[in-house]
Amino acid sequence: MLLTTTKATPSHFNRQLATFFGDTPDWIADHWLSILIATGIAAGIVLVLHTLRSWGMRLCRRSEPGHTNWYTIFGRTIARTGNFFILMVAIRLVVGYAQTPPLLDKTVSFLFTIATAFQAAIWVREVIFGLIEHRTRGENASESLSSAIGIIRLLISIALFAIALVMVLSNIGVNVTGLIAGLGVGGIAIGLAAQGIFGDLIAALSILFDRPFRVGDNIKFDQTQGTVEGIGLKSTRVRAFDGELHVISNRQLLDKEIQNLTDRHKIRLLFKIGVAYETPPDILDRLPQILKEIVEANGATAVRHGFSGFGASSLDYELIAEVASGDWSIAHPTRDRIATGILRKFAEEGISIPYPTQTAFTAAPDGKLIMPYAEVQPVRRVDSAPGENG
Known part of the structure; x- marks a missing residue:
């Protein structure tokens, strides 16, 4: 009206x-x-x-x-x-x-x-x-998060009451066109001057509402993995496992691929195993079952255990074992036991794990092949002299 x-x-x-x-x-x-x-x-x-x-x-x-x-x-x-x-x-x-x-x-x-x-x-x-x-x-009531929410509330209150004031002035007949234009120009100037701060503020809002991670979560980004200690208005603090504290701006953090490892309830272990081409076929037929039994004997589940391809110097097999826990303190010992079990079983079965070897051949100026090892002279037979014992 x-x-x-x-x-x-x-x-x-x-x-x-x-x-x-x-x-x-x-x-x-x-x-x-x-x-x-x-x-x-x-x-x-x-x-x-x-x-x-x-x-x-x-x-x-x-x-x-x-x-x-x-x-x-x-x-x-x-x-x-x-x-x-x-x-x-x-x-x-x-x-x-x-x-x-x-x-x-x-x-x-x-x-x-x-x-x-x-x-x-x-x-x-x-x-x-x-x-x-x-x-x-459910977020930890950290000081940085409380400050961020407090500033967000202040900005929302200022914006809403400013809109209400403009509506009141407009309804009583005041020409608010100049006021709105002035507020718009001022807002643009402030936005350009503090675009980095507002970018981090929007990123903080995205973290609060989208929840890619929370305080206390274990996350991984780039080459860093650690625990989130605080989510602030401008930056997030991540404590790496080696004790270092990484402070990264919210905008840059959301631009990266973030892996949240907190809710991980299983870990998969990958083994790539090569066996010699000389391995008998009957042993090769039993090899997938051998790998499966080794995995299950160590409390894990064999997800994949079979032939994967012909390598340069070996027949390649792939073994994927799944540990029903997201804790690496459990997965690491399991992986060690599986690796030791494979070596022990291969030794019992006579299965050889070859390693890549190369032989270099050179040629003489006349094109004659020079062997990489000394030529072995032929053994000459020497007859015994008369009267001597052979």
Whole structure:
């Protein structure tokens, strides 16, 4: 609703005030019954709205402490309804029935516009805050995360109340085009000056809402693997297994491929084994079963165990063993036992694991092949002299 206004001067204001006080007694005398009925209806509306607000408070108390769900968000939003808004809603609904004077009607409309704009901003703010808490529940209450959420809340509050103020000014007839343009230019200037900070802020919001990892998770990115110690407004801190603390900006971190190893419940171990080409075929037929038995004897599961290809100097087999645990302190000893079991079983079966060898041949200037080893002279038979024992 757009209200037209005239230039406010002292004389104009005094005339309006005199008209208001002059018309009010006549209006009350002529419509006293309608005013009483409207007042009663307004009181009933106020009572109903207060009851709804109390119901919203009870919804908040139904949820568990520290647990934010949709009941909590809805209840908290209703509970944040202000008394001024409740009063103006009641008056606005009955003001037409009481046939109020034009100046009083305009005043009620103006106050109702202010109450509605700022109450809507409060409701939207509570919904956004509730969503943020809902998405970030279960996070460790680190100081950096609390600071990040606090700054995000401040920015959201400023933005919402600025929009509400612009709407109020627009509805009372103020030309807000220049104000909006100025805010836009100022916002662009601030955004260009602090685009790195805002980029990290958006990345922090992505981490909070998308949850690629949380505080305490074990992650791997690039060549670094460690535990997330803190998620801040600008950076995330990861403690590597060697004790080093890696501080990386949120924007750069999300640009990388992140492996979250926290929920890993199994580890697969890969063995590539080569056996000599001279191995008898009957042993080669039994080799997959031999590998499977070695894996199962060490408490793992053989996922793949068979021939993979013809190598340059060996027949290549691939063995994949699965350990039902995400803990490498369990997987490492299992891998060692499997490797030792393979060597022990191959020694018992006479299976040779060859290693790559190369022989270099050279040629003389005349093209004659020179062997890489000394030529062995032929053994000459020497007959025994007469009278000597052979």
